[in-house]
Amino acid sequence: MGIGSNLPLIDGQRLWDSLMESGRIGPGKAGGLRRVALSDADGEMRDLYGRWCEEAGLSVTVDAMGSMFARRAGREDDLPPVLIGSHLDTQVAGGKYDGILGVLGGLEILRTLNDRGIETRRPIEVVNWTNEEGARFNPPMVASGVFAGVFERDWALAREDDDGAVFGEELKRLGYAGEAPVGGREVDCYFELHIEQDDALERLGIPLGIVTGGYAARGFNIRFEGETAHTGPTPMAKRRNALAAAARVLAAVDDIGWKYAPEGKATAARCIAWPNRLGILSEWAEIIIDFRHPDPAVTAKMVEEGMAALEAAAEKTRVDYEIIQRWSFGDENFSEDLIGLVRGAATALDVPTHDMFSQAGHDAYYMSRITPTCLLFSPCRDGITHNEAEEIELAYTEPSVNVLLHAVLARADR
Amino acid sequence: MGIGSNLPLIDGQRLWDSLMESGRIGPGKAGGLRRVALSDADGEMRDLYGRWCEEAGLSVTVDAMGSMFARRAGREDDLPPVLIGSHLDTQVAGGKYDGILGVLGGLEILRTLNDRGIETRRPIEVVNWTNEEGARFNPPMVASGVFAGVFERDWALAREDDDGAVFGEELKRLGYAGEAPVGGREVDCYFELHIEQDDALERLGIPLGIVTGGYAARGFNIRFEGETAHTGPTPMAKRRNALAAAARVLAAVDDIGWKYAPEGKATAARCIAWPNRLGILSEWAEIIIDFRHPDPAVTAKMVEEGMAALEAAAEKTRVDYEIIQRWSFGDENFSEDLIGLVRGAATALDVPTHDMFSQAGHDAYYMSRITPTCLLFSPCRDGITHNEAEEIELAYTEPSVNVLLHAVLARADR
Numbered sequence: 001m002g003i004g005s006n007l008p009l010i011d012g013q014r015l016w017d018s019l020m021e022s023g024r025i026g027p028g029k030a031g032g033l034r035r036v037a038l039s040d041a042d043g044e045m046r047d048l049y050g051r052w053c054e055e056a057g058l059s060v061t062v063d064a065m066g067s068m069f070a071r072r073a074g075r076e077d078d079l080p081p082v083l084i085g086s087h088l089d090t091q092v093a094g095g096k097y098d099g100i101l102g103v104l105g106g107l108e109i110l111r112t113l114n115d116r117g118i119e120t121r122r123p124i125e126v127v128n129w130t131n132e133e134g135a136r137f138n139p140p141m142v143a144s145g146v147f148a149g150v151f152e153r154d155w156a157l158a159r160e161d162d163d164g165a166v167f168g169e170e171l172k173r174l175g176y177a178g179e180a181p182v183g184g185r186e187v188d189c190y191f192e193l194h195i196e197q198d199d200a201l202e203r204l205g206i207p208l209g210i211v212t213g214g215y216a217a218r219g220f221n222i223r224f225e226g227e228t229a230h231t232g233p234t235p236m237a238k239r240r241n242a243l244a245a246a247a248r249v250l251a252a253v254d255d256i257g258w259k260y261a262p263e264g265k266a267t268a269a270r271c272i273a274w275p276n277r278l279g280i281l282s283e284w285a286e287i288i289i290d291f292r293h294p295d296p297a298v299t300a301k302m303v304e305e306g307m308a309a310l311e312a313a314a315e316k317t318r319v320d321y322e323i324i325q326r327w328s329f330g331d332e333n334f335s336e337d338l339i340g341l342v343r344g345a346a347t348a349l350d351v352p353t354h355d356m357f358s359q360a361g362h363d364a365y366y367m368s369r370i371t372p373t374c375l376l377f378s379p380c381r382d383g384i385t386h387n388e389a390e391e392i393e394l395a396y397t398e399p400s401v402n403v404l405l406h407a408v409l410a411r412a413d414r
Numbered sequence: 415m416g417i418g419s420n421l422p423l424i425d426g427q428r429l430w431d432s433l434m435e436s437g438r439i440g441p442g443k444a445g446g447l448r449r450v451a452l453s454d455a456d457g458e459m460r461d462l463y464g465r466w467c468e469e470a471g472l473s474v475t476v477d478a479m480g481s482m483f484a485r486r487a488g489r490e491d492d493l494p495p496v497l498i499g500s501h502l503d504t505q506v507a508g509g510k511y512d513g514i515l516g517v518l519g520g521l522e523i524l525r526t527l528n529d530r531g532i533e534t535r536r537p538i539e540v541v542n543w544t545n546e547e548g549a550r551f552n553p554p555m556v557a558s559g560v561f562a563g564v565f566e567r568d569w570a571l572a573r574e575d576d577d578g579a580v581f582g583e584e585l586k587r588l589g590y591a592g593e594a595p596v597g598g599r600e601v602d603c604y605f606e607l608h609i610e611q612d613d614a615l616e617r618l619g620i621p622l623g624i625v626t627g628g629y630a631a632r633g634f635n636i637r638f639e640g641e642t643a644h645t646g647p648t649p650m651a652k653r654r655n656a657l658a659a660a661a662r663v664l665a666a667v668d669d670i671g672w673k674y675a676p677e678g679k680a681t682a683a684r685c686i687a688w689p690n691r692l693g694i695l696s697e698w699a700e701i702i703i704d705f706r707h708p709d710p711a712v713t714a715k716m717v718e719e720g721m722a723a724l725e726a727a728a729e730k731t732r733v734d735y736e737i738i739q740r741w742s743f744g745d746e747n748f749s750e751d752l753i754g755l756v757r758g759a760a761t762a763l764d765v766p767t768h769d770m771f772s773q774a775g776h777d778a779y780y781m782s783r784i785t786p787t788c789l790l791f792s793p794c795r796d797g798i799t800h801n802e803a804e805e806i807e808l809a810y811t812e813p814s815v816n817v818l819l820h821a822v823l824a825r826a827d828r
């Protein structure tokens with residue numbers, strides 16, 4: 001930012017210290033985090049975040065999906081709040097910044113307003129959305145999805161992990177089955193700051209990405225039903241090996257990804273089967289696949305090819321299939337108004353910005369369906385994320401949080 | 415058998431009752447059995463089998479791999495014993511007869527000799543081999559394999575199941591970590607009666623199959639090492655998705671099976687991956703594949719194509735791989751001498767026989783490497799096995815056990 005600027009700025013070291021303290025809760029095996037939603041580690045982090053919020057004089061409300069809203073009152077406190085947020089949960093082998101920066105950056109903004117004694121017209125809330133990653137409970141972004149009316153609350157609370165643990169029960173176990181209704185209240189707008197998850201900003205040497213659109217992403221959870229039989233004697237033509245059907249689809253999906261590369265991506269994300277054993281053909285298998293492209297029309301073509309491969313695999317292997325879940329994101333529009341405020345704040349602070357598309361799902365996607373929404377990126381090293389080696393540097397992160405601070409301030413005083 | 419024959423015959427009803435009693439231990443979900451090796455159910459069945467053997471006056475010895483040998487003394491008891499056997503463990507969704515018929519049929523033969531007061535020159539032993547199926551502990555046929563010197567005992571005892579339970583510890587837990595050395599003693603010969611696991615005998619209306627050779631089977635356990643990364647932003651060319659590599663190989667294996675059908679078979683048997691989750695590329699995956707053909711030269715060609723597919727998949731996905739286990743069976747030669755005795759007994763009893771190849775692995779394969787071995791099949795309904803719907807009928811089973819009785823008698827008096 002410009003030398004001699006007298007605009008309020010965050011305390012970068014305090015933000016970094018909070019990130020480091022968070023980075024010790026739920027350690028992975030290689031320096032990162034394994035803090036999947038509603039694990040003991042997630043509970044511990046929630047407790048710490050709640051204490052921090054209370055120490056900052058914020059009032060914390062937990063909704064029935066476990067999302068935590070830390071509120072700083074406005075002068076006109078009945079006005080709908082400006083909401084800032086992201087998520088504190090991680091992948092099973094995740095990093096210390098993904099999502100976490102968005103929540104702790106929001107907290108740092110409110111701490112800064114406290115330090116400076118700055119009042120705002122509107123209240124400001126910082127939210128920690130439950131289970132953004134979907135690493136333990138499928139689907140991802142489920143709590144913001146319920147908030148935005150995309151998913152039914154009771155359906156979401158009934159989701160089970162691989163061991164049969166139930167989302168709603170795990171919330172209760174950790175003391176985060178809150179009483180506040182999920183959504184159903186007016187929100188003035190939603191800001192989310194997230195690490196980029198690619199290396200464009202780092203390559204350009206620009207500390208702030210403004211997301212102007214998303215990759216159109218379409219995902220499918222598919223179940224195959226075949227039949228067990230003895231591997232040795234059962235001829236190919238009599239087999240109904242669900243694992244073979246699953247593998248054929250996963251391989252075809254990878255091929256489709258390559259066909260539409262470099263812009264397009266298609267992912268063999270998950271495969272489980274039963275009995276999944278030597279000597280016996282598998283009775284059932286389940287897979288998760290997805291297709292992503294910046295142009296929704298191309299994504300639709302990829303999906304069409306994927307569905308044809310699914311049909312062909314099922315026929316070849318004599319296996320039945322059912323698409324048990326479809327999901328979609330990336331077509332959402334972000335708010336030109338909010339983006340304008342961000343551009344203004346960046347100019348005032350002399351922070352260069354870069355317009356870009358988001359390639360991953362974020363809570364901001366669902367929120368954009370119900371309120372003006374702005375998604376911002378800050379750089380991450382080598383674009384490595386969802387990996388324990390994920391790294392950021394404070395010097396390239398601090399400017400993005402300061403821009404967010406001023407965009408939020410402008411909106412909260414509107 | 416011929417009317418008026420005065421040859422000793424088994425008590426078919428007693429055999430059937432024993433099979434039915436066994437069929438209640440470790441019930442599956444659809445009328446069959448889930449009695450995987452060294453489970454509580456396997457322990458219960460072992461206890462029952464041990465009691466039955468003792469009630470029949472047999473002395474039971476358990477070796478360090480947990481295999482149970484029930485011995486009926488011979489007149490010249492120092493001579494190497496005639497061994498009959500198979501296994502009492504099942505697949506996770508298995509039937510009530512596979513393997514079990516071979517053990518309980520052997521016991522019925524000794525009960526019959528007792529009833530008739532028939533002494534034999536050589537001792538006769540009936541063996542229940544531990545973990546033939548390999549459904550819980552990989553590899554299959556591991557205890558007969560150690561007995562035959564194919565696997566190292568300590569390596570086998572250190573095998574772990576998916577939950578980390580150790581073979582040797584599970585043996586101790588159930589009280590079947592025996593003190594007898596594994597193998598290292600002379601065995602006169604080995605007979606194994608097994609259900610066919612295909613429908614050839616049923617279609618032909620013939621109650622006894624004489625196995626004259628095996629399908630050459632080659633199996634591979636392969637581990638892929640890739641790298642986690644975020645699904646959304648990571649372009650295809652930068653991915654190292656271990657699950658995509660695994661799926662490509664499994665799909666190629668299925669293709670190879672079809673290419674060499676109907677005689678050839680290739681199987682996508684197993685796939686596990688980690689994290690195996692939406693939103694993150696998988697760091698590692700493990701698969702089991704196998705190739706089977708009656709002509710070893712063709713099996714070799716199938717393997718060659720499989721290895722080329724493995725190479726191509728690893729290159730395309732930028733994933734490393736390691737073949738962590740190779741296994742092979744089906745090239746073994748069965749004993750012409752023993753087959754001659756079986757043909758003689760079948761003629762005397764007027765039981766039609768059919769020469770055939772075995773398509774599945776059996777303990778007899780490994781035993782054939784160290785002693786004259788004979789593998790016999792009896793019919794199973796519709797060829798359905800490794801499935802809870804597996805069925806046999808006593809009327810089509812009894813003749814095969816009677817032929818075995820007389821072949822064993824002839825050999826034991828040799």
